[in-house]
Amino acid sequence: xxQRNLKILITGKNRKVxxxxxxxxxxxxxxxxxxxxxSKSALYDITLAELPKVIIICMGDxxxxxxxxxxxxxxxxxxxxxxxxVIANEEDEKFFIKYTHLDRVLFLxxxxxxxxxxxxxxxxxxxxxxxxxxxxxxxxxxxxxxxDEEVHHRKHILVVDDDPEQLFHIKNLLSEFYDVTLVKSxxxxxxxxxxxxxxxxxxxxxxxxxxxxxxxxxxxxxDFYSTIPVIFLTGMTEKSAVLQTxxxxxxxxxxxxxxxxxxxxxxxxxxxx
Numbered sequence: 433x434x435q436r437n438l439k440i441l442i443t444g445k446n447r448k449v450x451x452x453x454x455x456x457x458x459x460x461x462x463x464x465x466x467x468x469x470x471s472k473s474a475l476y477d478i479t480l481a482e483l484p485k486v487i488i489i490c491m492g493d494x495x496x497x498x499x500x501x502x503x504x505x506x507x508x509x510x511x512x513x514x515x516x517x518v519i520a521n522e523e524d525e526k527f528f529i530k531y532t533h534l535d536r537v538l539f540l541x542x543x544x545x546x547x548x549x550x551x552x553x554x555x556x557x558x559x560x561x562x563x564x565x566x567x568x569x570x571x572x573x574x575x576x577x578x579x580d581e582e583v584h585h586r587k588h589i590l591v592v593d594d595d596p597e598q599l600f601h602i603k604n605l606l607s608e609f610y611d612v613t614l615v616k617s618x619x620x621x622x623x624x625x626x627x628x629x630x631x632x633x634x635x636x637x638x639x640x641x642x643x644x645x646x647x648x649x650x651x652x653x654x655d656f657y658s659t660i661p662v663i664f665l666t667g668m669t670e671k672s673a674v675l676q677t678x679x680x681x682x683x684x685x686x687x688x689x690x691x692x693x694x695x696x697x698x699x700x701x702x703x704x705x
Contacts, residue, residue, distance in 0.1 A: 436462050438557050441484035443468040443475060446492030449519055449544065453488060456546055463553070472501045473616075476596035479505055479514075480614060486556060488517045491524040499531045504596050506534055515556055519544055586611050587704055588628065592621045592647065593636040593665060598689060602634065602665075605693045610700070618642030622650070625657060632704055637666040637674055637686070648681050661703050665689050 440463050442450050450467065457463040468478045470489075479487075487505060505514065517538045518528055525539050540549060588611045591602050599614040606612050613630065615621050619642060621633070633651075637644040644664055651657045664686035666674045674686050684703045687696055 436464065436557070438486065438553060438560070439464050439466065439482060439484045440486045440488060440553075441466045441468055441478060441482065442488045442490065443470050444488075444490030444492065444519070445470055445494060445498060446490040446519070449490040449492070449542065453490065453519070453544060453549075457549075457553075460546070461550060461553070470498060470501055472504050472596055475501065475504050476599070476616075484514060485560060486515050486517060486553065488519065491518060491520040491528065494524065494527055496531050499528055502528075503533050504600065506600065517549070517552070587631040588613070589632045589634060589700070590615065590621065590624055590630040591634045591665075592616075592618065592639070592644075593634075594639045595636075598636070598665070601690065602696070605691065605696055606700075609697065618644075618647040618650075621647060629657075630660065632684075632700060633660055633662045634665055634687075635662050635683075637664045637670050637677075645677050645681065648677075648683060652681060663687060663699060663703065665691070 440457060442454050442465055444450055454465045454467060457465050466478060466482055466484060468474050478484075489502060491499075502516075505516065515538065516534060516536065517540055518525070519540050519542060520528060521542050528537070528539075538552065540552075586609075589606060590613045591599055592615050593599050593602070594616050596616070599616070603612045603614055613624055613628070615624050617639060621635075635644045635647055642650075644666075648662055651660060651662065662683040664674055664677070664683055666686050667689055671686075671688070677683075678686065685699060687699050
């Protein structure tokens with residue numbers, strides 16, 4: 433069977449339903465499926481790396497903590513890039529709605545109607561294909577209309593924070609104006625720097641392993657990275673320590689988390705112009 437282009441991520445605490453759905457999607461319809469543990473870090477990593485167009489959540493024996501984990505995919509959903517399908521009974525559905533902050537979710541009752549699932553996935557595929565064709569058409573028109581005008585280069589910002597929710601929150605705030613790369617540690621930041629030098633780094637002050645000041649010291653001691661502007665991301669409890677570090681290492685400033693869009697963008701404009 434020819435493999436379809438639609439990439440589907442399957443997660444949740446109901447392993448039996450996960451396994452059954454994945455097997456049917458792969459064997460009956462030729463879909464590419466990815467499986468993921470329902471943890472915040474695992475969901476963040478795979479969503480960022482694989483960019484699935486559909487996420488299927490198979491609920492079972494949930495707690496407030498386990499359900500709230502799914503908020504980590506909120507940015508992808510809010511930007512319209514991903515469809516969330518939750519397989520749940522009536523009680524699970526109410527629990528999910530009460531304890532998550534996802535705005536757009538499709539619920540599918542158990543036992544799962546495969547026909548209904550296939551119909552919805554076909555509808556999503558058709559919409560994505562239509563959007564792709566429309567985007568291509570719009571892009572051609574855009575290029576033709578502005579061929580004699582200057583095309584402005586979008587600035588690139590590297591965000592370093594060990595909290596996946598903060599990373600997605602910041603990307604959601606900035607992606608309208610900037611190209612944004614997300615990493616979860618100082619080590620990952622230096623790997624990202626070998627691939628692309630950003631115009632600015634937003635750097636979490638407190639992180640496990642290599643913390644923000646250590647990362648900044650390493651940047652300042654490396655000729656190739658020493659001139660990259662750095663803004664610390666910090667909580668209120670760290671403010672006094674940050675001010676002391678600013679005197680020592682002279683970053684371009686700091687922003688208090690959680691950041692408001694207006695404050696964060698204004699600070700970036702102050703630095704980058």
